[in-house]
Amino acid sequence: MRQTRTAYLFLAPGLALFVVFRVYPLLEGLRLSFTNARLGRAAVRYVGIANYTRLLEDTRFHVSLANTAFYTVASTLPVLVIPLVLALALNRGALRTVLRSVFFFPFTLSVVTVGLTWLWLLDPVVGPFNYYLRTAGLPARSWLADPATAMWAIIATTVWWVTGYYLVIYLAGLQDIPRELYEAAALDGASGWRSFRSITLPLLRPVLLFVVVTHIIGSFQLFGQVFVLTGGGPGDATRTVVQHLYEAAFQNFFQFGAASAMAWALFAVILLFSIFQFRLLRGHTEY
Amino acid sequence: MDARDPRVTRRGFLTGAVAATVILEPARRTAAQPKAAITYWNGLTGADGKVMDELIDRFTAETGIRIEQQRLPWADLYAKLQVSVPAGEGPDLALIHTVEVPHFANDGVLEPIDDATVGGKGFRAEEYLPATWQGGVFQGKRYSLPLDVPQHLLYMNVKVLREAKLVGPDSRLKIPASRDELVTMAKQVAKGDTFGFAIGTVNPGKYTWGFHNLLWQNGANIFAPDLKRPAVMDPAALEVAEFWGALANQHKIAPPANANCRDAFTAGKLGYWIAGSWNFTGLREAKVEFAVAPVPRLFKHAVVWSMPHQYSFPKPKTADRAKREAAWTHIRWMTDHVAEWTLRAGQVSASRKAHGDPRIVGDPVLKTLLGQAGSWQVGQSTPKWVAAENVTRPVIDSVYTGQRPARAAMEDLAKQITALPD
Amino acid sequence: MQRGLDVQRVALTAALLVLAALWLAPIVWVLVTSLKVTADIVRVPPEWIPWPATTAHYREVLFSSSRTARIGRAFLNSVVVGVGTTVLVLITSAMAAYPLARMRFPGRGLVFTVLVGSLMIPNAVVLVPQYVLVQQLGWLSTFQGLIVPEAATTFAFGVFLLRQFILGMPGELEDAARIDGANAWQVFWRVVLPLSQPVLAALGIFAFRSAWNDFLWPLIAVNKPEMFPLPVALALLRSAYSSESYGPIMAGAALSAVPLLVVFLVANRRIVEGVRLSGLKG
Numbered sequence: 001m002r003q004t005r006t007a008y009l010f011l012a013p014g015l016a017l018f019v020v021f022r023v024y025p026l027l028e029g030l031r032l033s034f035t036n037a038r039l040g041r042a043a044v045r046y047v048g049i050a051n052y053t054r055l056l057e058d059t060r061f062h063v064s065l066a067n068t069a070f071y072t073v074a075s076t077l078p079v080l081v082i083p084l085v086l087a088l089a090l091n092r093g094a095l096r097t098v099l100r101s102v103f104f105f106p107f108t109l110s111v112v113t114v115g116l117t118w119l120w121l122l123d124p125v126v127g128p129f130n131y132y133l134r135t136a137g138l139p140a141r142s143w144l145a146d147p148a149t150a151m152w153a154i155i156a157t158t159v160w161w162v163t164g165y166y167l168v169i170y171l172a173g174l175q176d177i178p179r180e181l182y183e184a185a186a187l188d189g190a191s192g193w194r195s196f197r198s199i200t201l202p203l204l205r206p207v208l209l210f211v212v213v214t215h216i217i218g219s220f221q222l223f224g225q226v227f228v229l230t231g232g233g234p235g236d237a238t239r240t241v242v243q244h245l246y247e248a249a250f251q252n253f254f255q256f257g258a259a260s261a262m263a264w265a266l267f268a269v270i271l272l273f274s275i276f277q278f279r280l281l282r283g284h285t286e287y
Numbered sequence: 288m289d290a291r292d293p294r295v296t297r298r299g300f301l302t303g304a305v306a307a308t309v310i311l312e313p314a315r316r317t318a319a320q321p322k323a324a325i326t327y328w329n330g331l332t333g334a335d336g337k338v339m340d341e342l343i344d345r346f347t348a349e350t351g352i353r354i355e356q357q358r359l360p361w362a363d364l365y366a367k368l369q370v371s372v373p374a375g376e377g378p379d380l381a382l383i384h385t386v387e388v389p390h391f392a393n394d395g396v397l398e399p400i401d402d403a404t405v406g407g408k409g410f411r412a413e414e415y416l417p418a419t420w421q422g423g424v425f426q427g428k429r430y431s432l433p434l435d436v437p438q439h440l441l442y443m444n445v446k447v448l449r450e451a452k453l454v455g456p457d458s459r460l461k462i463p464a465s466r467d468e469l470v471t472m473a474k475q476v477a478k479g480d481t482f483g484f485a486i487g488t489v490n491p492g493k494y495t496w497g498f499h500n501l502l503w504q505n506g507a508n509i510f511a512p513d514l515k516r517p518a519v520m521d522p523a524a525l526e527v528a529e530f531w532g533a534l535a536n537q538h539k540i541a542p543p544a545n546a547n548c549r550d551a552f553t554a555g556k557l558g559y560w561i562a563g564s565w566n567f568t569g570l571r572e573a574k575v576e577f578a579v580a581p582v583p584r585l586f587k588h589a590v591v592w593s594m595p596h597q598y599s600f601p602k603p604k605t606a607d608r609a610k611r612e613a614a615w616t617h618i619r620w621m622t623d624h625v626a627e628w629t630l631r632a633g634q635v636s637a638s639r640k641a642h643g644d645p646r647i648v649g650d651p652v653l654k655t656l657l658g659q660a661g662s663w664q665v666g667q668s669t670p671k672w673v674a675a676e677n678v679t680r681p682v683i684d685s686v687y688t689g690q691r692p693a694r695a696a697m698e699d700l701a702k703q704i705t706a707l708p709d
Numbered sequence: 710m711q712r713g714l715d716v717q718r719v720a721l722t723a724a725l726l727v728l729a730a731l732w733l734a735p736i737v738w739v740l741v742t743s744l745k746v747t748a749d750i751v752r753v754p755p756e757w758i759p760w761p762a763t764t765a766h767y768r769e770v771l772f773s774s775s776r777t778a779r780i781g782r783a784f785l786n787s788v789v790v791g792v793g794t795t796v797l798v799l800i801t802s803a804m805a806a807y808p809l810a811r812m813r814f815p816g817r818g819l820v821f822t823v824l825v826g827s828l829m830i831p832n833a834v835v836l837v838p839q840y841v842l843v844q845q846l847g848w849l850s851t852f853q854g855l856i857v858p859e860a861a862t863t864f865a866f867g868v869f870l871l872r873q874f875i876l877g878m879p880g881e882l883e884d885a886a887r888i889d890g891a892n893a894w895q896v897f898w899r900v901v902l903p904l905s906q907p908v909l910a911a912l913g914i915f916a917f918r919s920a921w922n923d924f925l926w927p928l929i930a931v932n933k934p935e936m937f938p939l940p941v942a943l944a945l946l947r948s949a950y951s952s953e954s955y956g957p958i959m960a961g962a963a964l965s966a967v968p969l970l971v972v973f974l975v976a977n978r979r980i981v982e983g984v985r986l987s988g989l990k991g
Contacts, residue, residue, distance in 0.1 A: 008808075011809075105733070109969075125543075126751045217829065263836065
């Protein structure tokens, strides 16, 4: 009994913070999604599921949902593989610490700084990237203004930004694999590829899944890169759900009700994805 | 004992952090000062902003009124104005564009100004260009007072056009007199990474002000005359949209949709450029060799896009007479010193007084700008204008980049404008 | 055989070095641009040596009389928000993690499950209601309006991280303290916290980084430009200067990287450890 009181006293400040600024807004958002709430509107009415049915007709919302999904799927493989390859190359060797730092460095930058950097590099007319492409005889493009490449440019920027983070995680995972396993495999005459497939990959599986889950939850909320690099363009080619929501709530019409409905629709999608992921995670970690 | 040390440091750390928070809490000392201090938001982010800074420093030196200026890019400024006023955090004075007046007035963001006050402060309709004066009025009530008239202008890069042999027998640069001529001449310039023609400063693909300019030249507009139905599916509007889509695609004369046209012009990679009057002082500063001409007639009429800046009072949480008076004093002072503003910031004044100033008439660019006055047009006076502009931006961008044919895009735009919430 | 391996190793190292150089090139380009005089910035072909060099852009964004760039002020704002958030996260999560790891009480499982489950909630979902709440509290454009919601976002993760760590700590020291008559608070304050230093440092850096770099929340929660933190000020600086020059923007970008770069150089090992902990136990 005493201990219960003590425990809750310890928990009180954190739980207060959590309930007021996480749980309450979550539920309040659900409530708002059934209203016609708007910034500065005094008389707020319940409108049933009108905000949700309107989402079904909002083609720009569909486009942004499709873009977000495309980004999520298309960026997962590079984010999964590039740091892994680097980690394998850097796992042993004299330059490990230095190079790890180099690759990690972009991750300390804010998304805005990353965006500004790449905006300047990729400037279609006076940016260095296109200049070197032209010098090398390769076709220069306006990467961020070309519907065929804009999302890929955002993905490349993101890969540059986060590779260091996942690299460190992979390196830690690799360090935890007992060396003896590789030595035993080498004695059995296994090739490098064989021991990668039969030792490294299976033992790294929890790490890989962590990377995928973290990346996917982040990807569904893609905003900063798009805000700085393309503003959602060209046209709506890189418009994302969070951008659509942000504009509906805070840029154009200040429709809090409609934006809340978008938020919950997004939440539902993420929830479905997460359940799917956890199924996978649970299924595979028991080896 | 060991375990105690971290506690001390941690507490010290905490105290330090709290102290820092207290010290950095925005200073409220200003209230104690005898003379008023007002907050003033504007979007003068270019070279004009520096001129405004200097003028305001002089104003403070002369009147003792301090002005806390906050400068945000226009789009961000409007979004912040809209949310900050209901939260009681709006500025005492804001500079806005004419087209913003209807929706801000409609949403209760701006305070109406009665005619007696305006007259009492010595502002008279007959001293102003009529269109700018009328721009401050929505549904019979005044919400703002005009300062100046930003507008479009044709810039010509002397070096680029000479190289492309676009020089007449009188050794003056050739000026396009029609759409076809412009395309032909621009094609003569465009090769490699040099472009013949652009409209807009940055991101030409979504430069709505340029698109509006072309619509108006063709007698088209965003809304039908009833200001309710969208008019972007009219044949005249479609013709403009087709041209918009052809600029970078079929004609291959314009830079990519996200190019910085100003940088391109400065770097000698752009020949003909329709852009805002606010660019020319910066070009002079950067020592770019350029000439100017009135916006060419590319469609039926020689209309020039313009959008006067207006002084407005965002609704305060509680009325403060001293601050309002201080704001009026500043508007008066700027109106009296508007010739300097025109000369250095490059913006033609809304008040006629300065127009005869020999320094202004003697400046070739300012003279050109004043000469366009008969062709000025502004956005339609409806609260939905800005919302429509926001949905127009990505649509014309998709046309410019060739994602969608003009007709399909305009059809979509019409649908979106119809669906705009009230 | 041995020779072949050596060649392979040299080739690999060379490839890695080239890649690392490419990885750093964008950052070098930012620095170079920020040091160039305005007239030299837009140049084709690109010039990698900023000569003549100037600190004018840094002076402009930090101190200039032009009211456009308030990077100096934004920098201070970000420091306050970063430090404030870090302190609040460390205190609340450590206090919450301790009973969850060491005490038995009804509701423990439920509390923990809810906290961990909340890690799945995307921030975007609470954006609008959180804005309404903060407005009702009168916290828009204030430090607390930035710090408290930011801390609430990181809190659950902190609890999770610290609880795992405390669970892995041997309990003997705590038992000894209790035998000496220490109460729960004293055990927590004198034994558990000092022993948790490595993970507290990791969590602190994590909390500081996310507060320092957050963009979306301050973008909407701050209406007064003098209260903008760095990322927002920088993003607006971009649109403000896009018609002028990249110099001040790049100077601002370089400045925004400094604090975390310093933290990173000083506490490289801690960060790596922190990432490791957050990653592997996540």
